Amino acid sequence: MIEDMSLLSIITFLPLFGAACILLLVRGTEAEVAANSRWVALWTSGVTFALSLLVWAGFDPARADFQFVERFEWVPGYNIAYHMGIDGISLFFVLLSTFLTPLCVLASWEAIKTRVREYMVAFLVLETMMVGMFCALDYVLFYVFFEGVLIPMFLIIGVWGGPRRIYAAFKFFLYTLLGSVLMLLALLAMYLHAGTTDVPTLMVTTFPESMQIWLFLALLASFAVKVPMWPVHTWLPDAHVEAPTAGSVILAGVLLKMGAYGFLRFSVPMLPQATADMAGVIFVLSIIAVIYTSLVALAQQDMKKLIAYSSVAHMGFVTAGIFAMTQQAVEGAIFQMLSHGIVSAALFLCVGVVYDRLHTRDIDRYGGLATNMPKYALVFMLFMMASVGLPGTSGFVGEFLVMVGVFQVNTVVTLFIATGVILGAVYMLFLYRRVVFGKLEKADVKAMLDLSPREMAIFAPLVLVVLWMGLYPSTFLEPMHASVDNLITSYQAALAAGADGVAVAAR
């Protein structure tokens, strides 16, 4: 019954509708406009989240195929369709996006004072793009959403960002530029070969091996920037540093997942031979990402930069997991993405809390917050431990599954990425020590107040989810099983077919 309601389209376009309402209907003095925009944005994103829970409730974990499918011709002559649907891989990314957006609106409640209307509009548009991207089952549609995400994000950094926002926004844009072009080329090539842009059809299309490798590289150029993988990660620290808190939250929480999601949805199922050929390269890049960025994180003086670098390291686990292609590794990679989406978002919110009070991200300006902000210290501690991968928090399950999975394929890779677990503890504990522990000496730091009820309301759901994911991850792992199993089975079947030299036509 729920399946027939075009739920995915509603979730996707409801935020856009809210944005239109803000633009067209909200009138009055500047203060009124700001207040009403906030409330409209909060309600819209809240209702969207509630609706997305219906999707979860109606999702059948036993099925491996796409569910909640909607399809009608869009550009009929060219076989391009408006095709939406989710499976066990994308389900939780949709939920992650709808879950984080209302929290972002709340987090910006007082922090954003200028052009509130436009800000809220940008966030709602961003939500539409994110959700649409995770639901899209047509390559063209996917491409539209995938690129569309950049526009509001570019504006959020460029308009409401910090002092070097222009540099950061352009760097962000430049990196993405090259990848997008190549991805478009890959799209065209696949379209010319298969005659369709329908994702499920492309998944069962066999591309010649010589072509696969080029397609793979073209997609890699785009996805690797988004992940971000070493060495195309340097836009991330700058973008994070200059973005407003909520921008960082969405950036770390959802946008970084787009690349890895792209690997799972396009590269692996459509280009299995190339995936197998390139796995070694991805492993090496993942190892470098984990160790290199962890070391760099050690040297940071800026809280947001430190967490940004830690994100790169955590995403190194994800890419290693995806390309190991074992059940545990892939599920671990997805879980790690979800966990990172929650934990890094929460860590950026933690930075935002103190930034709102002291307007600096310089670690040395703080110290001794445990004394006057005990609630904050507790919340920060929890998320820090989740980031470090302490068992019982969400961070552990993802890392553990990834490493178990990768170990079956390549013990040496596991050995190296496991060092990230040690280094991660070093830089996070070192950060926490300098900010929260120590003597409370600086006068302006002494004057800082503990979490307000609004801030508690933001953190409470995040805390619950982190513990839930850590203590009873089955809730989140179960819906993945069928889809991931299907992904791996068809991947191996394709490889076996390729090895036998049998040309497998579309099944």
Add this chain to the structure above:
Amino acid sequence: MYVSAIFLPLLGAVLVGLFGRRLGDSVSQFLTCLAMGASALLSIPIFIEVALNGNAQTVTLVTFIASGDLVVDWALKFDTLSAVMVLTVSWVSFLVHVYSIGYMHHDPGIPRFMAYLSLFTFFMFMLVTADNLVQMFFGWEGVGLASYLLIGYWYERPTANAAAIKAFVVNRVGDFGFALGIFGCFVLFGTINLDQMFAAAPQMADATVSFFGVEWHALTIIGVLLFIGAMGKSAQIGLHTWLPDAMEGPTPVSALIHAATMVTAGVFMVARMSPLFEYAPAALALVVVVGAATAFFAATIGCVQNDIKRVIAYSTCSQLGYMFFALGVGAYQAAIFHLMTHAFFKALLFLSAGSVIHAMSDEQDMRNMGGLWKHIPLTYAMMWIGSLALAGVPVFAGYYSKDMILESAFAAGTGLGMLAFVLGIAAAFMTAFYSWRLLFMTFHGTPRANETVMAHVHESPPIMTVPLAALAVGAVFSGMVAYDHFVGDKHPAFWGDSIAYNVQGEAVAGAPAAHGADALAEGVVAVDDPVDDPVDDHGAAAEEAHGAAAQGVLERAHHVPLAIKLLPLVVSAAGIALAWLFYIRRPRYPMLVATAFPDTYRFLLNKWYFDELYDRVFVRPAFALGRALWRGGDGALIDGLGPDGMAAAASRIAARLRRFQTGYLYHYAFLMIIGVAVFVSWRLLQA
């Protein structure tokens, strides 16, 4: 009963941790002590049912992680080994909870402290009752967290913060090995459930795994990796540096976590995994070497330290070394026996030291003490009991367990066993020496503290001394009472199959005696047996030896020559006598010795320079490398060649193209067109 015993401390911790400020100090103390006390009481019927009546059982709660073949439950496994651990941990923890009420009464953060203590106990319970390796890892890291929080409890002190981070990170290095060991188990066995792994272990005895392109004996690799984890948690040489620094935490913490319980987790883990270690003789050999080296090395440092808590900390380190070499020679039961008795007398020593520190207005340097015995006679008596037990004087608990370990090492009949025996005897001598050095420096001689401090010296209140007395009872009687069951005649029935039985000869019940067979064939007390005995000929000879060698290392340990049994006593007495000579009879001697061997003295005083070495080799290079990679790698290289370089190049090109258009959108479209052109021509060329 089983579930509530484990989860009551968690309940106390959460309630007090979240609402402690509203509940107030005394309610918080009451609640946590109540929960802990109830748990301790429940542990008694559990022990009787599980260990004495032999009804081991596993309570499965819910699924934890399920992914593909990997299925992990939250489950509480109660067998003799975990029942012993739960009993020991809950009682020591309860006594420390009560003691803390008195010790911490000046502190502003009482609810936080009590919550941490209870939280720690919960994690420790989860560790010891785990029925799979992931849950054990959960408890393992959880106790690490609690330890981190408690070492850094006084978070305003930079030294406490540094020590806390050090403890967490060094433990993480160990956990790195542990985690890899878990992965190895999963790859080898397809499960990480303990019972299933142990059942499959005999079939996997000869399995190999490829690592760095070389084929290795799989169980040896797993054993070594797991042992690295144990080394971190149990502060064995190389990964021990965090333990002395952990003394920055409040003294009850040192007693509970860094002496009695958490640091013994490594010993517990190796004993728990003994059915696997049985098939990994090389890993066991490593355990012997590391354990013996730690026992000796920590004792040497303990002899020259001046901080009262650090002396006891190194003593803990050294005693853990004893437990490990006992494990390594296959006397797992003796190791757990010593773990249990040690928990009581070491907690007693630490809490007594806390009582001294409390009396001395937070002074910890023994050079500023002296002459205290008249002022705090009860604490003095407790310290004596603890020291007697530690030194292994007959009747006291340590006598039974420590001698058992030394005799087992001797009876093992291998070269390494002999090495462990020799180092163990040397360490026993030093143990007696530094224990009485501590006693004499603290309680005897002329008072060296200033008058204000001396005027304030007072015996601790009953809330502190009663727990001391309770622990003293354990320190006196636990060895005597438990001897028969733990290592004596009744031990096979007592332990059941919770620990692998015997290393040499008999191995695991029913399994072919693969290793150590010829060592046995040569006779029970073969001392100079070469180390290279195992594995190679498990053919007919082994089968033959199997019948003849029903005696395991524990049985043989009961039959070592009388001289061997007496030797530990003799060296302990000598150590006490030497301490008496140095610190009572001729107080000038220590100074003379120190000046006669200045290098040795400095080497020991600086703890063999481990901290300095690690600082230069790991810590500083890591930070330097981080900065270099950031500035050089990210800044100069990637950004320089990448976006910044491109932006510079783009603006140069853009300047030339300005007459056509400007703006990045244009570049975007332009590149797209070029791309399409390239692609189309590629297609055309292919066609």
